[in-house]
Amino acid sequence: MSPTSELKAPQALTDELRSNPRVKLYNEAKLLEIIGQGKVEAARFELKGEPEQTIPVTCSFVYLQGGRPITDFLQGQLEINETGCLVVDREFKTGAEGVYAVGDVLCNHVKQVVVAAGEGAVAGMAVEKMLRGRRQIKADCAK
Secondary structure (H helix, E strand, O other), X not given: OOOOOOOOOOHXXXXXXXXXXXXXXXXXXXXXXXXXXOOOOEEEEEEOOOOOXXXXXXXXXXXXXXXXXXXXXXXXXXXXOOOOOEOOOOOOEOOOOOOEOOHHXXXXXXXXXXXXXXXXXXXXXXXXXXXXXXXXXXXXXXX
């Protein structure tokens, strides 16, 4: 899938994004790699008709639009099924130790933010389970 020159979002949202001085929008960018050791440090990408670029960043939000998920930035490191979606278990764990995936790259649900947020909560609890060496997810119940 090739990058698009226009955002597929309500005009009011795209106007707000474009007018935010803290946001730099790269139209038609193809993300190649998120770089960092233990934290996000840079992003490597290419723009249509321009040489590859690397920019320093402290965080990233990758907005991918279209019907088929864009997963080429994973560079073949995670299993993808025949429809181009990431393969995960019921806790959203991928085949790579310590790597979880949620949201549109799974393609098994209606693509809504609330669904991705719920999946993120499950994946977060699964990460906590892994870090603490537990056998199953344990809800935090304050008494």
